[in-house]
Amino acid sequence: MSDPGGGLGADRPGQSDPAAGLVAALASLVGQGLAAWGTAAETLFSAAGRGPQTPQDPLGTIADMAAVAGTALPGLARLAGRAEEGQAAFAQVADLSPAIAQACMVAAASALRYGRTIAEIMGRHQAGLLQAAMERGAGETAADPSAQRALADDLRAYLREIGDAAAQEARRLQHELEMVGESIAVVIDEATSPPHASSRPHPRRHQVKE
Amino acid sequence: MTDAAEAGTDVAGVIDALGFADEMAQLRTRIADWVARCDPEMREALAWQFASGAKYFRPLTIFACHRAVIPGPIPATVMTAALVVEFFHNVSLIIDDIVDRSPTRRGRATLHTRFGELTALMASGYIVADGYVQLGGDLQAIALFSELLKRLGVAECMQWRLRRQMLGVEDWRRIAGEDTGSMFEICACLGDRSLRLRRFGGLLGLLYHGCDDVGDVRGAAALGGGGEEDVRDGILTLPASLAIRDPAIGAIFCKPDPTDDDLATLARAFAAQLPEAEAYLDRIEEEARAEARLFAVDPQPLLALVSQTRQLSRR
Numbered sequence: 001m002s003d004p005g006g007g008l009g010a011d012r013p014g015q016s017d018p019a020a021g022l023v024a025a026l027a028s029l030v031g032q033g034l035a036a037w038g039t040a041a042e043t044l045f046s047a048a049g050r051g052p053q054t055p056q057d058p059l060g061t062i063a064d065m066a067a068v069a070g071t072a073l074p075g076l077a078r079l080a081g082r083a084e085e086g087q088a089a090f091a092q093v094a095d096l097s098p099a100i101a102q103a104c105m106v107a108a109a110s111a112l113r114y115g116r117t118i119a120e121i122m123g124r125h126q127a128g129l130l131q132a133a134m135e136r137g138a139g140e141t142a143a144d145p146s147a148q149r150a151l152a153d154d155l156r157a158y159l160r161e162i163g164d165a166a167a168q169e170a171r172r173l174q175h176e177l178e179m180v181g182e183s184i185a186v187v188i189d190e191a192t193s194p195p196h197a198s199s200r201p202h203p204r205r206h207q208v209k210e
Numbered sequence: 211m212t213d214a215a216e217a218g219t220d221v222a223g224v225i226d227a228l229g230f231a232d233e234m235a236q237l238r239t240r241i242a243d244w245v246a247r248c249d250p251e252m253r254e255a256l257a258w259q260f261a262s263g264a265k266y267f268r269p270l271t272i273f274a275c276h277r278a279v280i281p282g283p284i285p286a287t288v289m290t291a292a293l294v295v296e297f298f299h300n301v302s303l304i305i306d307d308i309v310d311r312s313p314t315r316r317g318r319a320t321l322h323t324r325f326g327e328l329t330a331l332m333a334s335g336y337i338v339a340d341g342y343v344q345l346g347g348d349l350q351a352i353a354l355f356s357e358l359l360k361r362l363g364v365a366e367c368m369q370w371r372l373r374r375q376m377l378g379v380e381d382w383r384r385i386a387g388e389d390t391g392s393m394f395e396i397c398a399c400l401g402d403r404s405l406r407l408r409r410f411g412g413l414l415g416l417l418y419h420g421c422d423d424v425g426d427v428r429g430a431a432a433l434g435g436g437g438e439e440d441v442r443d444g445i446l447t448l449p450a451s452l453a454i455r456d457p458a459i460g461a462i463f464c465k466p467d468p469t470d471d472d473l474a475t476l477a478r479a480f481a482a483q484l485p486e487a488e489a490y491l492d493r494i495e496e497e498a499r500a501e502a503r504l505f506a507v508d509p510q511p512l513l514a515l516v517s518q519t520r521q522l523s524r525r
Contacts, residue, residue, distance in 0.1 A: 175505060
């Protein structure tokens with residue numbers, strides 16, 4: 001298959017594809033995110049003044065991902081372009097642009113919030129982290145065993161909180177995107193249901209949190 | 211005031227605060243009806259085990275999690291889940307009491323003390339089996355209760371294997387998260403059925419476990435247990451995990467056969483850690499509140515539940 005994106009169904013002009021608009025927006029969003037990631041990795045390299053990376057090096061890993069992003073971006077752009085055609089056709093049925101904009105906002109806010117949470121966690125554990133780094137740099141260990149144990153607890157809590165923050169933000173993003181998805185479903189229902197339909201084919205099971 | 215009477219007062223307060231008086235009355239009726247229909251050979255023991263004095267925190271958690279996501283009356287499937295979770299909780303109490311060699315609970319003789327270990331063990335099997343019968347065709351509930359039983363079993367073994375060891379607060383968190391945490395996690399899932407409140411339930415269980423640990427050190431009778439068994443057996447409680455950072459206390463904590471003086475020293479060391487333990491519980495409470503606000507449609511029942519749970523360490 002020469003074009004792996006050809007199966008997504010956006011190359012039939014004139015026919016509406018309900019998912020195309022959202023796919024286009026999300027593809028664009030992922031592309032922007034990967035590009036930002038690549039830029040961040042380049043900045044990190046410049047700041048660190050590093051040469052070739054080892055596989056265990058986190059900066060090297062980021063660089064690898066940035067390279068992958070560079071490869072993927074043209075494909076994502078093609079995908080977004082094709083999906084735009086579907087989006088235009090779909091606009092004849094229902095205007096989903098507010099929902100798409102909302103999805104983009106939700107994703108962007110999630111990324112910002114995650115960064116802020118990580119910064120907060122680092123700030124909270126800064127004293128312990130700095131102490132551990134200084135002691136390691138000086139080649140010494142804390143003399144007081146009680147303090148050492150407290151430090152170990154603090155560092156373990158730091159690692160757990162970093163993991164918890166990622167998991168919580170992922171669940172929050174999923175939850176908020178589900179809500180956007182619900183609003184899309186409502187728009188579609190209203191636009192396509194018969195005028196006097198008494199019940200929707202897919203009634204919402206849960207209330208959406210305001 | 212006796213332990214049981216004090217616990218009874220607490221139950222009424224919690225139920226009133228959450229507004230589930232009718233549901234709790236239904237639950238008590240269903241438990242009584244179930245005991246009355248049990249095999250005559252088991253009936254006396256089961257009536258003893260399910261006699262009043264329970265706090266019903268777990269059924270309340272199910273009701274609160276349901277109400278936090280879906281308004282309106284509590285449906286029959288959720289009521290049955292609340293019944294069965296109370297069954298399974300009692301199974302865990304029976305096993306705990308046997309393992310801990312506890313003579314009393316809530317001011318009354320424990321089941322094995324009153325009827326012997328064989329009856330206590332057989333009663334726990336009987337309760338589990340009939341619990342699954344109660345669930346009927348509710349496959350999601352069956353899967354959740356199976357997960358609960360497995361996790362409780364693993365947690366009990368892990369807690370026992372890790373006793374009398376120099377571990378930290380993070381280790382306590384892991385053990386408590388699998389022990390009481392898993393119970394409340396499953397309660398949350400049984401209540402909301404979307405699994406959205408699973409993490410909230412885990413944090414609530416962790417908070418409950420920590421409050422229980424701290425309450426024991428304070429000598430709180432409201433939670434129905436004493437802390438003496440945990441100190442004697444070298445169980446890692448929250449105050450213990452903080453106190454044994456001191457190597458001298460840690461050495462005593464790890465002794466296989468501590469003397470009475472050792473136990474008194476440990477009790478004082480644990481009591482000295484209460485302010486830090488309370489501060490740690492405050493942080494767990496805040497985490498639970500944040501989860502409720504983020505993932506519940508109406509967080510109010512969950513916030514009330516957190517408030518009630520947090521008070522348990524302060525009595």
